[in-house]
Amino acid sequence: MMPGLGARRASQLLERFRGVRAIFHASAAELETQDAGALARSIASGCSFEDAAAQQQLVREAVFI
Numbered sequence: 001m002m003p004g005l006g007a008r009r010a011s012q013l014l015e016r017f018r019g020v021r022a023i024f025h026a027s028a029a030e031l032e033t034q035d036a037g038a039l040a041r042s043i044a045s046g047c048s049f050e051d052a053a054a055q056q057q058l059v060r061e062a063v064f065i
Contacts, residue, residue, distance in 0.1 A: 005039055024052065 013031075017023045023031075023043065031040030 005043075009039065020052075 013023050014020070017026060026043075028040050028043075031043055
């Protein structure tokens with residue numbers, strides 16, 4: 001649900017930060033070291049990890065209804 005974040009980039013970020021929560025808590029500067037550019041700013045200024053987890057749960061519930 002984040003423009004510019006595909007499977008390859010997500011995999012790279014997960015490898016570097018070792019978890020989704022760490023990605024959401026990383027600063028824009030830390031994210032930019034991964035050559036993420038605009039994506040880094042989007043992640044750093046976007047929703048919190050908790051908001052993202054809640055959105056994921058809503059999607060799961062909608063799919064299984």
